[in-house]
Structure formats: structure tokens, C-alpha cells
Amino acid sequence: MSNKSKGEQEFEYMTKSTEWKYPVPESEYRFHPVRRWRFDFAFPDRKIAVEIEGGQYTRGGHRGVGKSWLDMDKFNTAQTMGWIVLRVTPQMVGSDEFLSHIEDAFRLGS
Secondary structure, eight states, rough: OOOHHHHHHHHHHHSSTOOOOOOEEEEEEESSSSSOOOEEEEEETTEEEEOOOHHHHHTTTOOTTTOHHHHHHHHHHHHTTEEEEEOOOOOTOOOOOHHHHHHHHHHHHO
């Protein structure tokens, strides 16, 4: 049984489709050399990450009162390291809007 959320499973399935025109992302990618932070999915060569939000319902996450600053620290640090981080809800996975963000990120990514 997978410990991935439904949104993560859908994104992973989408990236294995013959219609997917980008590289297959790495799952649970550890991006920081010291901290144990991970992205749900990452394209490390381009420094593009995808975070499927919803951890408050599936795996805990840092959504409790007063703990959202932990996510802010993670994402702010990622940005200072040059990462483009796309944060989406499970409902957004596969939408035209999300695919447009992916396309933009690949156009801009390093």
C-alpha cells in the first residue's frame, strides 16, 4: 500500500502518461544539504518542485495552529536556493491551470 496521497498518486500517474512532455520527476526529493526537507516531486536539473498540498488530511504536515511557519521556512529557503516551487491542491492536479504553471516553470527554470 502506498503512503502517497491521492493527489500525489494522480500526479505520478500523469507524469507517466504518453502525453507528458517533460522528464519524469523524482519523488520525495531531498533538496537541502543539511535539513531533512523533501519536495513531493522535483525536477532537480531544472530546480522545479511540485508540492501537492493537503497534508493536514493525509499525513499530518505542518498545518496545525502556529506551525505554518515551518512550511514558510522550507519554501523560503528553497526559493533562496533558486528553486521554483509549485504548490497545488489535489483538485488542481491535471487542470489546465496547473499544466500552464508546469509549462511556465520549465520555460523559466534554470
